[in-house]
Amino acid sequence: MRAGGAATMSKRWYNEHRRDPWRRKAKSSGYRSRSAYKLIQCQEKFNLIRKGDTILDVGCHPGGWSQVAVELGGDEGRVIGIDIKPCEPIQGVELLVGDITDFGTQEKLMKLLNGEPINSIVSDISPGLTGQYEMDQAISLDLVCLVMDFSLPLLNKGGSFVTKVFQGRGIEAVVEAAKLNFSKVQRFSPVASRNSSSETYLVCKNKLPKPRVKDMDFSIRDFVESSLTEDGFVTDSTESESLDDGKKGFTLHRARDR
Numbered sequence: 001m002r003a004g005g006a007a008t009m010s011k012r013w014y015n016e017h018r019r020d021p022w023r024r025k026a027k028s029s030g031y032r033s034r035s036a037y038k039l040i041q042c043q044e045k046f047n048l049i050r051k052g053d054t055i056l057d058v059g060c061h062p063g064g065w066s067q068v069a070v071e072l073g074g075d076e077g078r079v080i081g082i083d084i085k086p087c088e089p090i091q092g093v094e095l096l097v098g099d100i101t102d103f104g105t106q107e108k109l110m111k112l113l114n115g116e117p118i119n120s121i122v123s124d125i126s127p128g129l130t131g132q133y134e135m136d137q138a139i140s141l142d143l144v145c146l147v148m149d150f151s152l153p154l155l156n157k158g159g160s161f162v163t164k165v166f167q168g169r170g171i172e173a174v175v176e177a178a179k180l181n182f183s184k185v186q187r188f189s190p191v192a193s194r195n196s197s198s199e200t201y202l203v204c205k206n207k208l209p210k211p212r213v214k215d216m217d218f219s220i221r222d223f224v225e226s227s228l229t230e231d232g233f234v235t236d237s238t239e240s241e242s243l244d245d246g247k248k249g250f251t252l253h254r255a256r257d258r
Contacts, residue, residue: 022192026064032088033064035124037192038201039162040068045188046203048160049120052076056109056118056154057093058100058147058163059125061085066093069122080112100125101146110154117156123147123163133198137168144174144202145221152181152207152220161204168198173227177220178204180212 022034031037043049049072057066060081069079070092081087082096082105089095094112098105127143129136144163155161161182165171171187178185182204189200211218 020194031064031067032062034192036064036068038124038190039065039122041190041192042162042188042201042203043068043072046160046162046205048122048162048203048205049073053119054078054113054116055080055120055122056151057081058121058123058151059083060093060095061087063087063090063093065122065124066090069093069120078116080109082109100150101143106150113154117159118151118154119156119159121151121155121159121161121163123161126164134168137166137198138170140166141168141170141174141224142221145177145224148174148177148220155207157207157209159207161202161207163202164199165202166198167200170224170228173224174202174220176227177223178202180218182207 020034022037026032026034026036029036049055049069051072051074053073055069055073055077057069057079060066061083063081066079066081066087067090070077070090073079079093080096081090081093082098082100084097084099086097087095096105096108096112098108100106100109123144125143125147127136127139144165147163148161152161161178165174165187175185175187184205186203187200188203193199
């Protein structure tokens with residue numbers, strides 16, 4: 001792309017960003033990010049969080065969702081936020097710095113919980129994006145699977161889970177995997193999402209006492225990879241800075257292209 005074209009796109013993005021009503025509304029309301037209204041709209045439609053809930057915010061930086069979670073959980077609630085990026089202190093939030101897919105970080109969270117079950121998990125997590133949509137979507141999907149595999153066993157019976165996903169291959173498999181763990185699962189696009197965005201939110205309610213699977217070692221990540229393979233895609237483990245520190249993600253291509 002020519003320098004002039006890049007400058008034009010940058011200027012257009014800046015003007016749209018400046019005029020964004022959700023950004024202005026978030027700023028005037030004291031929220032750290034416009035995405036706070038995405039969680040608010042999920043809550044208004046699905047009533048995911050109740051007063052007194054213990055809430056885990058995965059990928060909490062810069063803190064907009066955690067701020068909303070504190071309001072929804074009330075004085076008797078508890079909010080734990082975790083992100084690989086350090087977050088400025090948020091009143092009413094216990095913050096952990098670390099990669100949720102890293103065993104050491106998971107141990108820190110388990111120690112902090114000390115056996116207390118979680119009532120609601122909210123996640124607006126996104127890996128570092130490369131600008132190559134198919135790769136970004138696949139890495140993001142893999143990250144969501146890893147988060148679900150770790151966090152869902154910590155979620156109390158009847159609990160809720162909401163996460164951002166990007167439209168593309170594998171989404172239906174994630175939905176099917178979620179239905180094995182929850183009685184109500186659907187996709188939802190908040191009004192606060194940008195019109196140009198390919199993101200949607202997977203909203204899961206009423207966690208089942210046990211997953212609807214016979215295999216005790218059931219993994220959502222393995223389930224999704226298997227489904228993609230059955231659909232004619234090959235999942236390749238690839239190192240990517242998008243998952244930080246060279247962690248493994250997967251990319252997709254048609255089996256016949258190998």
